[in-house]
Amino acid sequence: MKITVASGKGGTGKTTIAVNLALSVKNSMLIDCDVEGPNSHLFFREPMVKIKDVSIPAPKFDLDTCTLCGKCAEFCQYNAISIIGEKLLFFEELCHGCGGCKIICPVDAITEVDHNVGLIEKGGTEDLPVYHGLLNISEPFGVPIINELKQFADASKITIFDSPPGTACPAVETMRDVDFCILVTEPTPFGLHDLTLTVDVIRQIGTPFGVVVNRDGIGDDRVDQYCEKEGIPLLAKIPNDMEVAKLYSRGVPMVTGLPKYRKLFEEMFQKIREMV
Amino acid sequence: MMVKELTIISGKGGCGKTTIASSFAALAKDHVIADADVDAADMHILLQPEIRKSEVFHGLNIAQKNDDLCINCGKCYENCRYGAFDPDNTLHPEKCEGCAVCELVCPVDAIKMVERQAGEAFISDTRFGPLVHAKLHAGEEASGKLVALVRQRAREVAEKEGKELILIDGPPGTGCTVIAAMTGVNLVLVVFEPTLSGIHDAKRIIEVAKHFQIPAIALINKYDINTENTRDILDYCKGEGIDVVGKIPYDDTATQAMLSEKTVVEYTDGPLALTIREIWDRVEKAL
């Protein structure tokens, strides 16, 4: 079974839910897809070890053969190539590795080389493996790493994906092709606003979903009311507990530091089980 | 006169970045506010803008296939590197990255790249001055281009209305939206939260700032939830030569203000508001 933990806004507790859920169900694995800021591994003692580089194919120009015809520059949808005077300029960081310039070049002046954009690391334990990806600093696009990360899902395990925040393309990619999606929010105006956006998206995708309210008690009941009106199952409410916040700041999962919370996550999983 | 730009950013969401940015928006004078968190724009909830002008953001084109012309040669499937075609050449537009390779290789012109609406950008009025904001449509590529458009419009407004400063509320992460929100600004204010995650992500942002040679200062929000981590942040910033312009204690007032849809400095004159005011004075000086 594949479960994605998502939220329309960062910092609502997505990682907290993903990590503690993974720790509370048997035979699970955790894949952190927030490649611009992976945090799940901070809650495990085991070090993360690199298992793979991720690269995209980028063009390499043979300037002796190139006739400066400008066709590649004209074609590239991402403005990664430009011809200025007698010079061809390539902006590697804008290249998406689509391969179009190579196809269009009339004199075969373009070959492809690997351009490293990030890496994938593995940690956790035998019982609970943890994977994450890391986008290199100054690289703009994380999607190729997310796509590779998703390949590590093991069909015999309960795979929990920690999604990137928001509702843009990388986040939506992690909500597709999974059995269930947990939307994490806070009982505040920001929380509700971002939740409604995420609900719109997930309804279009069609993945079954439910809501977890984190830091229950800091706000009001506007999220409850919304869920009731929309017929969205409320999976759990995590109380706003200073102890939890302190544990979090030290990288200690709440179910480890305060075992009383384990039941909450077991019940959450039970509810999900019944729905898929 | 040169318009100055300040970007407030944190790497990780939920550090209180928008709380701080919105209070600065209330305190600053002669400024334009730009919400560069185009994927989860929240500033408007506190600022209740009245939209003056809106425009469609097109983003990249998208492939459209005409099945009547298609001869099922398989070239599009073979050449699309983003998995937007099934082996039977069915196109899934939602996976299209707009590269136009399929249009290039199709021998019978069955594929056309067409414009799409990727989002909207707005120029609005608020009680604190003009706000430029945007909304990326769900599922669109997290767009540095839309952030760039927001910044460009903000600059135009600033120049036209003689404003001195653009306050930019930055997006989370380190990718294209963040790079677009940071490049070329005068100063970046990095909001730290003394949690391992908050530190991890804020350090990555400082790496980005260093890479693009943008001056950075820092502040620590909710510093008292882990004083040991706060000390580590102070040491780290010292080592990096980054000025820490303030420490804000954990305070429920921030949430209370948000619930009443006000900025902290409007909602209260209490200690939290006072601290934020002091920090703003220091940020202004650093600019």
Ligand code: SF4
């Ligand atoms: S591979 Fe594609 S994105 Fe990269 S430079 Fe060539 S045409 Fe542009």
Ligand code: SF4
């Ligand atoms: S298409 Fe080929 S020949 Fe023309 S400018 Fe590009 S690399 Fe040079």
Ligand code: SF4
């Ligand atoms: S435009 Fe590029 S990404 Fe989109 S379907 Fe065609 S080949 Fe694939």
Ligand code: SF4
């Ligand atoms: S390349 Fe053109 S003709 Fe060939 S399968 Fe694709 S759409 Fe059909």
